[in-house]
Amino acid sequence: MSQNALSTEECPHCHEEALVLDQKCTNCGFPIEGSKEAQQVFLDKTEAIQKRVTETQTYVKWAVGLLYFIGMLYIFIFLRLNLTLKVKISGTLLGVPYVALGLIASRFKPHLIFLVALGFYLFTEFVLTSWISLPITLFNQVWAKVIVVSMLVIGSIAAYYSENLKKKLPKY
Ligand SMILES: [Zn+2]
Incomplete structure (x- = not known):
């Protein structure tokens, strides 16, 4: 087959009926008409990227899990505790955004959603609690705050990295 002709x-590799341009599949980039070595290099590279995507996705899943956890903690603890109705409602309502952000982050732009969640967390922990004297802070321990902040920051970086890695992967 002529290399110049389309x-x-x-x-x-991707099993699509694809155009071959410059010896490569235009759908996934596999060097259809390249040497066995070139094909193996492509497969190794794709596999390495896929492995890193899986690794970074683990941090993303942990951060999503953390948002559900914080949200559920607020909701269940404040519903169960023997508190005034006002405190119960305030505490429970504070859990809702975390669950909502967790749901959004598992589907849409997690790196941005984690930053929004981090902003909301810092706002509730450090601003809201000093404005209104409600026992709404669940993470009194400094180490707990550090864990929450770290997990959201790491999750955001991992999600951003993962999204960029995925752009290098073939589109099937
Ligand atoms: Zn292909």
Whole structure:
């Protein structure tokens, strides 16, 4: 087959009927007409990227899990505690945004959503609690605050990194 001519054939890698341009599948980049070595290099590279995406996604899942955890903690603790109705409602309502942000982050732009969640967390922990004297802070211990902040920051970086890595992966 001429290397200059455009041809379509079924790609053995992505199984799409794809254009072959510059010896490569235009859908996934697999060097269909390249050497066995070139094909192996492509497969190794794709596998390495896929592995790093999986690794970074672990941090993203932990951060999403943390948001659900904080949200549920607020909701269940304040519903169960023997508090005045006002405190009960305030505490329970504070849990809702965390659950909502967790739901959004598992589907849409997690790196931004984690930063929004971090902002909301810092606001409730350090600003809101000093404005209104409600026992709404659940993380009195400094180490607990450090863990929450770290997990959200790491989750945001991992999500951003992961989204950029995915752009380098073939589109199937
Ligand atoms: Zn392909």
